[in-house]
Amino acid sequence: MxxxxxxxxxxxxxxxxxxxxxxxxxxxxxxxxxxxxxxxxxxxxxxxxxxxxxxxxxxxxxxxxxxxxxxxxxRPSFDLAAWNAYESAVSAAEDSFQQALSKWQAFPEEQRGDMPVLESPTQPILWVEGLTPEEIEELTRPQPVEPNEMDRLGSEMVTRELEVLELRQQNEAQGAQIVGLELRLLSLENS
Structure with a gap:
């Protein structure tokens, strides 16, 4: 099967x-x-x-x-009209071959020449696309993906880490300013 x-x-x-x-x-x-x-x-x-x-x-x-x-x-679609036309062409080719073969066999062997050959038509493309280009474009367009809980939490975690990094940088900058001010104050006291 x-x-x-x-x-x-x-x-x-x-x-x-x-x-x-x-x-x-x-x-x-x-x-x-x-x-x-x-x-x-x-x-x-x-x-x-x-x-x-x-x-x-x-x-x-x-x-x-x-x-x-x-x-x-x-969405595969079978072209039934093309199949029917192909079947008719095959049948006509077989009928033509049978007639040519009968004529060939009617001649004496020394007058026959080459035996006729069955020339079947080429099978057309029978499976075609059943959707329009617009429908295919709609199907293949990337769909927006809603983030799941893990993605949302991961995004929030990255945001928090960036905020912490920014606060550290601000803290270092303020620490450097304080050190600078203390050094100025010491230099004023020593003078």
Whole structure:
């Protein structure tokens, strides 16, 4: 079992879902599924319909994504439209390859030439940022930190130590003045 992302119908990450290790791709997750069971409905035949009504597709409320989330995204969002376009391009490339292969096989062996090669399209970037730059800036702005009791007491202690140091300096200055005055007084008495 492995954990894969589960997204809502807009592609925004919801949570992780546990799936088989071989799971890959993008699969709809339907609201009528039992909690914790991944039962993929692929055709309308799997859904019971009242008699006389046209069968309709069950409505998916999320998707299970077998493609890892790109690291560094604040709010990952899976681009479902890009995935659908990529899947269509892969299908078209496979169809084109099958046609080219059939034509190639129809020629006699001495006239065939090189065997056609399947050229799959490059997978686009499917995980994108779901937040606007303004929302990201708001999230990453440093928040003012209120000092805790230890910080407050430490700050007060530093303030008191600075006051004591200033009083010592004033005391030394006044002591030097007193000594100076006493020396003057002694010199006046001796004269």
């Amino acid at each position: 492995k954990a894969v992302p589960k997204v809502n119908t807009n592609g925004l990450y919801l949570e992780d879902a546990l799936v088989d290790d071989t799971f890959s791709g993008v699969v709809p997750f339907y609201s009528n599924m039992e909690q914790g069971i991944l039962d993929v409905l692929t055709t309308a035949e799997n859904v019971t319909q009242p008699e006389g009504e046209a069968p309709n597709e069950p409505e998916s409320n999320s998707y299970i994504i077998g493609i890892p989330v790109t690291p560094g995204l604040f």
